[in-house]
Every structure is written in C-alpha cells, then in structure tokens.
Amino acid sequence: MPKKTIRDVDVQGKRVFCRVDFNVPMNGQEITDDTRIRAAIPTIQYLVQQGAKVILASHLGRPKGKVVEELRLTPVSTHLSQLLNQEVKQATEVVGDKVTDQVNGLKPGEILLLENVRFEPGEEKNSPELAKQIAALADMFVNDAFGAAHRAHASTEGIGHYIPGVAGFLMEKELAFLGDALAKPERPFTAIIGGAKVKDKIGVIESLLEKVDNLIIGGGLANTFIKAQGYDVGASLLEEDKVELAASFIEKAKQRGVNFCIPTDVVVADKFANDAETKVVSVKDIPAGWQALDIGPETVKADQQVIANSKTVVWNGPMGVFEMETFMKGTEAIAQAMVKVQGTTIIGGGDSVAAVEKAGVAEKMSHISTGGGASLEFMEGKQLPGVTILQDK
Ligand SMILES: Nc1ncnc2c1ncn2[C@@H]1O[C@H](COP(=O)(O)OP(=O)(O)O)[C@@H](O)[C@H]1O
Numbered sequence: 001m002p003k004k005t006i007r008d009v010d011v012q013g014k015r016v017f018c019r020v021d022f023n024v025p026m027n028g029q030e031i032t033d034d035t036r037i038r039a040a041i042p043t044i045q046y047l048v049q050q051g052a053k054v055i056l057a058s059h060l061g062r063p064k065g066k067v068v069e070e071l072r073l074t075p076v077s078t079h080l081s082q083l084l085n086q087e088v089k090q091a092t093e094v095v096g097d098k099v100t101d102q103v104n105g106l107k108p109g110e111i112l113l114l115e116n117v118r119f120e121p122g123e124e125k126n127s128p129e130l131a132k133q134i135a136a137l138a139d140m141f142v143n144d145a146f147g148a149a150h151r152a153h154a155s156t157e158g159i160g161h162y163i164p165g166v167a168g169f170l171m172e173k174e175l176a177f178l179g180d181a182l183a184k185p186e187r188p189f190t191a192i193i194g195g196a197k198v199k200d201k202i203g204v205i206e207s208l209l210e211k212v213d214n215l216i217i218g219g220g221l222a223n224t225f226i227k228a229q230g231y232d233v234g235a236s237l238l239e240e241d242k243v244e245l246a247a248s249f250i251e252k253a254k255q256r257g258v259n260f261c262i263p264t265d266v267v268v269a270d271k272f273a274n275d276a277e278t279k280v281v282s283v284k285d286i287p288a289g290w291q292a293l294d295i296g297p298e299t300v301k302a303d304q305q306v307i308a309n310s311k312t313v314v315w316n317g318p319m320g321v322f323e324m325e326t327f328m329k330g331t332e333a334i335a336q337a338m339v340k341v342q343g344t345t346i347i348g349g350g351d352s353v354a355a356v357e358k359a360g361v362a363e364k365m366s367h368i369s370t371g372g373g374a375s376l377e378f379m380e381g382k383q384l385p386g387v388t389i390l391q392d393k
C-alpha cells in the first residue's frame, strides 16, 4: 500500500517533527561523508518553503541511552546550516521544558535540530512515554530516515501512534527505486555483504540465499564464516555465538546451488592501525594475535569475476577497514568492479557509501541508498516499521 507523502498534507504553520538519518561517518568531530545530510535537503527545503515549523531529529552512533559528549549533533547542525544557507537552531536535549520552549518560539520556515535521540533511554526501547513526549512537540510526523526505517524506535515508529505520519521525499525515492529494482532483479543477481554489524546482518543472509545467485561475504562479517569452516581467526572481529549459524548457511547455500563466496585469503595486521605490520595469508593460516582487516588479492580476483558476470549487484558493508589507507584495497577493487557491471548496481549503508565516495565511483552506480540494514531488510521482503506506521494513501 503506497504511503502518503508530504505532498499530500498541508504543513503551513504546523509544527512538523521530521525524523532524518544524520548518522554520518565521523572522524572525531569531523564529518567524513555528508551524503545522508545532503539526501535529506529536498524534504527540509520543501517544509521550510511551505511554512512549516521544522523540528529535525536524528540519532548519531550508538550511545545506548546516555549522553555521550562526542556524539552530540553540533557538527551536523553547523554543516546543515551551511548546506541550507539558513540558521539551524539547536536543542541540547531531545525532550523537556527547554525543548518545548524552543519549539514554541519557532516561526514558520524556521528549523530546530533536537539533540541525538539515542541519548534518551526510551528511544531504542520504543518507550510509549518517550514517543508521547516527542509527539507532543508536533502536529505531524514526517519520516525521511530511510536508513533507520528498519528500527522500531520511539522517533521512527512510536511517535506515529500519537500524531499522523507521512513519508518525506528521500523515503519515497528509496522505496520506489529499491522496490522497482528488486521486484524482479535481472540475473545473475549478486549480493555483497561486509562491514562490522555482524549481529544485525547475519540473519539477512538466510533470506538472501533464497533470492540471489551469488553471495559474496567480506569485511568483519567474513571472519565468522571463516571460523565456521573450521579455521582460527586470531584476534579478528568475530561473533562467536553466530559461528554455528554461519555453518548452517554455508550448508544451505550448497543445497540451493547458490555460489557462496567466502574469502580465501585476507590481509592480517598485528594491530588495528594504519601503520601496522601486515601480511597476506590464506584464511587457513591467520596467525594467533593478528587480525584480518581486509580481503586478500586472490579473493578480490575471484569476487571481481563474479561481479563482472552479474546483471544486478547489491552491496552493503565495506570489504575491509577502508577508513585506513592500508586496508582500503579490497573495498576499492570491489568498487571498481561494480563500475564495470552491465546492469543495475546498488550500494547502501552509511560507511559503504562513504567508501565508494572515497573510491571516486559513487556517481557511476545506478543507485546510492542511504540505508544499509534498511535496504537489506527491504530486499528480504520484511515490513519496515518506520514505513508501516505511516498513513496509507
Ligand atoms: N575486517 C574488518 N574488521 C573490523 N571492522 C571492519 C572490517 N571490515 C570492515 N570493517 C568496518 O565495518 C564498518 C562498516 O560496517 P557497517 O556499519 O556494517 O556498514 P554500513 O555503514 O555500510 O552499513 C567500517 O567502519 C569498517 O571499518
């Protein structure tokens, strides 16, 4: 069922709570990729032009219900203000009397950015109390946070139980593009999954095995599969309690005839640093105390071949710790392979998008999605809570 969008409602003079995903990659207080902020601009500008009192809210990182000074949204509001060429007022809290006063002081066309919503313990628990408090700030809820639409949190879902919710332009665009591209993907259909959010992403693999012809695993996620094959992974990122599940997926892939590409070689480092001592080893020989931080050249070659023969490729999660030049090669090579695909290429996720931007090939992809986990869950055919809660057309 299509959802109402901001075009379908009158926002003139209304207090509009607009949830965005400004969870951008940061190096200290520096934003290293502003794709997600730029992607929300059309919705924000539309609300401003229509004379709404715009209350923006986002999470940043995973502060787990506490105030973490480094995760305040100050750098984001400064940058947003520059992009919009307009003042962005900033709240130092998410809810409370001070915030209510700031909202009451807003004039049509003005913008207030709330503090990191995950500083509130009720946010990720989807606490009805917090949702009510947030809803009381506004007349209407606009969800433009596609990247967080797979989360049922107070500011992405809970709020929609108390005030009417509609989609923003970014949310609308993401759902339309991904829906079209993935309804009947041209084959061979390949998914590439990497990154560090192993717990979040490992479950997606089971459903992907029902859909894809090739599944390429890389990044930190790969270690759990390397371990599942019976090899030691040294000091690498590992989700020990998912090893058995990973083994069952390897078996399932065999049964279904899916080409499951697990790295055969990796770049290992003696420490998690750009100037670490490194070497390329077979996954059978990861030394104790060393950590795998990138895929190796043999793996790159095999993966490139699979990608070159694909007609649809969906990629979420970098192949290595691309933020450090020493461990960027695998991600860079996969990004270059994506450019050569004669078909549809989709890249999703905050860090994945940053990685293809860094590799200089972002504009060569068919679609850059602001959601990693969200696009994977959408592809699985799951209902995204942040979308379900919005009003039907
Ligand atoms: N082998 C690895 N070991 C540890 N971290 C890794 C490894 N490979 C990639 N990463 C990290 O994964 C992070 C991105 O993961 P994730 O958040 O899942 O991706 P996205 O934001 O694109 O959805 C990056 O910060 C990257 O450094």
Ligand SMILES: O=C(OP(=O)(O)O)[C@H](O)COP(=O)(O)O
Binding pocket: 021, 023, 061, 062, 147, 148, 151, 197, 348, 349, 350, 351, 370, 371, 372, 373, 374
């Ligand atoms: O960065 C995000 O997801 P992604 O890494 O899957 O792209 C979203 O902002 C959601 O963040 P979360 O995975 O901490 O809930």
